[in-house]
Amino acid sequence: MSGTEETRWPDAEQHERALARIEAISRLPVYRDRPVSLLTDLYELTMMYGHFQAGRHRQRVVFDLYYRTNPSGNGYVIAAGLEQVVWYLHNLRFTDADIAYLRSLRLFSEPFLEYLRTFRFTGDLYAVPEGTIVFPNEPLLRLEGPIDELQLVESALMTFINHQSLIATKAQRIVDAAATAQGARAPVIEMGLRRAQNMDASVFGARAAFIGGCVGTSNVLAGQSFGIPVSGTMGHSWVQSFPSELEAFRAYANAFPDDTVLLVDTYDVLRSGVPNAIQVGRELAASGRRLKAIRIDSGDIAYLSKQARRMLDEAGLHDVGIIASSDLNEWTIRDLIVQGARINAWGVGTSLITSYDHPALGAVYKLAAQEEGGVLRPRIKISENANKITNPGKKKVLRFYVNGRASADLIALDDESFNPSEPLELFDPVHTYKRKVIQGFEMEALLQPVYIGGRLVYELPDLRQIRRHVEAGLARFAPEILRHVNPHIYHVDLSQRLWDLKQRLLHEWRP
Ligand SMILES: Nc1ncnc2c1ncn2[C@@H]1O[C@H](COP(=O)(O)OP(=O)(O)OP(=O)(O)O)[C@@H](O)[C@H]1O
Numbered sequence: 001m002s003g004t005e006e007t008r009w010p011d012a013e014q015h016e017r018a019l020a021r022i023e024a025i026s027r028l029p030v031y032r033d034r035p036v037s038l039l040t041d042l043y044e045l046t047m048m049y050g051h052f053q054a055g056r057h058r059q060r061v062v063f064d065l066y067y068r069t070n071p072s073g074n075g076y077v078i079a080a081g082l083e084q085v086v087w088y089l090h091n092l093r094f095t096d097a098d099i100a101y102l103r104s105l106r107l108f109s110e111p112f113l114e115y116l117r118t119f120r121f122t123g124d125l126y127a128v129p130e131g132t133i134v135f136p137n138e139p140l141l142r143l144e145g146p147i148d149e150l151q152l153v154e155s156a157l158m159t160f161i162n163h164q165s166l167i168a169t170k171a172q173r174i175v176d177a178a179a180t181a182q183g184a185r186a187p188v189i190e191m192g193l194r195r196a197q198n199m200d201a202s203v204f205g206a207r208a209a210f211i212g213g214c215v216g217t218s219n220v221l222a223g224q225s226f227g228i229p230v231s232g233t234m235g236h237s238w239v240q241s242f243p244s245e246l247e248a249f250r251a252y253a254n255a256f257p258d259d260t261v262l263l264v265d266t267y268d269v270l271r272s273g274v275p276n277a278i279q280v281g282r283e284l285a286a287s288g289r290r291l292k293a294i295r296i297d298s299g300d301i302a303y304l305s306k307q308a309r310r311m312l313d314e315a316g317l318h319d320v321g322i323i324a325s326s327d328l329n330e331w332t333i334r335d336l337i338v339q340g341a342r343i344n345a346w347g348v349g350t351s352l353i354t355s356y357d358h359p360a361l362g363a364v365y366k367l368a369a370q371e372e373g374g375v376l377r378p379r380i381k382i383s384e385n386a387n388k389i390t391n392p393g394k395k396k397v398l399r400f401y402v403n404g405r406a407s408a409d410l411i412a413l414d415d416e417s418f419n420p421s422e423p424l425e426l427f428d429p430v431h432t433y434k435r436k437v438i439q440g441f442e443m444e445a446l447l448q449p450v451y452i453g454g455r456l457v458y459e460l461p462d463l464r465q466i467r468r469h470v471e472a473g474l475a476r477f478a479p480e481i482l483r484h485v486n487p488h489i490y491h492v493d494l495s496q497r498l499w500d501l502k503q504r505l506l507h508e509w510r511p
Pocket residue numbers: 297298299300301302303325326327328332335336339
C-alpha cells in the first residue's frame with residue numbers, strides 16, 4: 001500500500017482501528033487457521049471460471065442478502081453473524097493447498113488457478129450492524145464489486161448470517177418467555193453444546209444466544225472465544241458415581257464451596273434430592289458459605305419447584321435458587337410461569353441451539369444490479385410466486401420513527417433522499433391501496449459501510465455492545481410487533497421509484 005493512498009483515505013484512523021480489531025478477532029481460537037476460500041459451493045467456482053473465460057469476471061455487480069420469512073412465528077429477526085462475515089472476507093485467500101485441490105478437480109485452467117493466487121476481496125460491503133431488528137425482504141448485506149468475487153462469497157456469507165440470525169432470534173424468544181407478567185426476568189443459560197449440529201453450530205450458536213439475551217453458556221470454547229460468561233452445575237453421573245446422594249452433594253460442596261449447584265432429580269426430588277440439598281445447605285451455612293442453587297431436570301417442574309421452594313424456605317434457605325432444565329422451550333417456559341413455577345434461572349439446550357421448530361432461516365443472495373457501459377443497471381429475478389420476485393437496483397433500507405416508535409421501513413434506491421420535515425406517503429407494495437402518510441419522522445439508515453473498495457472501515461463492536469443494541473432496538477418497537485403469537489406485521493414498503501422500477505422490469509421481461 002502506498003503512502004499517498006494512506007493520506008488520501010478520509011478516515012485512516014478508523015480504518016486502522018477496524019483492522020486492528022479484525023486482526024485480534026482472527027487470532028481467536030474459533031477463527032484462527034480456519035480454511036476459508038473453499039468454503040463455497042462448487043457452482044460458485046464454476047461460475048467464476050466461466051466469467052473468467054469470457055473475460056467478464058471483473059464486471060461490477062450488486063448483490064443483496066435478505067431473508068423472506070420470519071422463523072418460529074416471530075414478527076422479526078435479530079441480525080447476527082457480521083463478525084464472521086468480516087473475518088471471512090478479511091482472510092479470504094487461496095493457499096497452495098487450496099489451489100492444488102482445485103487443480104485435482106480437472107475443471108479449471110492454469111491461468112485461472114494462477115489468478116486465484118492473487119485473489120482478494122476488493123468490493124464494498126454495506127451491512128446492518130449485528131443486533132439490529134430486521135424484517136423480511138430487507139437487505140441485511142449489500143455487496144458491490146467484481147462479479148467473480150461476489151459470486152465466490154455467496155454461500156459462506158449466507159451460512160454465517162442464516163445461522164447466527166436464526167439462533168439469536170430463537171434465543172431472544174426464549175429469554176423473553178422467561179419474563180413474568182410483572183416484568184421480572186429469570187436469566188436463561190444456553191446449554192446446547194451436546195445437541196448442536198456439531199462444533200461451529202455450538203460455538204457460534206452460543207455467541208448468537210448471548211446476542212439474543214442469554215446470560216451465559218455452558219460451552220467453554222464459546223466462553224474462551226467470545227468472553228461469554230460460562231457456568232455449570234453437575235450431571236446425574238456425578239450423583240450416580242457416589243455411594244449416596246448426600247455424599248455426592250457433600251463432595252461437590254467441598255470442591256466448590258462458593259459455587260455449589262446441586263442436581264436434585266437423580267433419585268427422587270422431594271424425598272431425597274431436596275432434603276439432601278437442604279442438609280448440605282445447612283452445613284455450608286454453618287461454615288459461613290451459601291448453597292447457591294438446586295437444579296431440577298425432570299418431572300413436573302411447576303409442582304416440584306413449588307414444593308422445593310417451600311421446603312428450602314422452611315429450612316431458612318431463602319436465598320438458595322432453583323434452576324430448571326429439561327427440554328425447555330419458549331412455550332414450556334411461559335406455561336411453567338403461568339403455573340406459578342418458582343424458578344430463578346432456566347437452562348435451555350436443544351430447542352435453542354438447533355432452533356428446533358424452525359431449523360433454517362432461508363436467507364437468499366440475489367443479483368440486483370450489473371454494470372453496463374460504465375453504469376449500474378438494475379436486474380430482476382421473476383418468479384410465479386410474487387414473494388420471490390427480487391427488488392432490483394442498488395438499494396438502501398430506511399427505518400422511520402414517529403414519536404420515537406419505529407413506524408415503518410422503506411426499501412429505496414440508494415440515490416433517493418427523503419425530507420423528514422415533509423409528509424411522506426408510504427404504501428403496501430402488494431396491496432397498493434393501503435397507504436399511510438408519516439410526517440415529522442426520524443430516519444435511520446440501516447445499512448452501514450463495512451468495506452469500501454476492499455478496505456475495512458467498520459470497527460466490529462464487542463458482544464456486550466451488540467446486546468445493548470438489541471435491547472435499544474427492541475425498545476423502539478410496539479409490543480404488538482414483538483409478541484410471540486400472531487404478531488402484527490411490520491410494514492416494509494418500497495419507495496415509489498423502486499416500485500415503479502420493479503413494475504417496469506416486470507413488464508419488460510413478461511410483456
Ligand atoms: N408443569 C409442567 N407443565 C408443562 N410442561 C412441563 C411441566 N413440567 C415439565 N414439563 C415439560 O414436560 C416434558 C417432560 O418430559 P419427559 O416426561 O419426557 O421427561 P422428564 O420428566 O424430563 O424425565 P426424564 O428426564 O427422566 O426423561 C419436558 O419437556 C418438560 O420441560
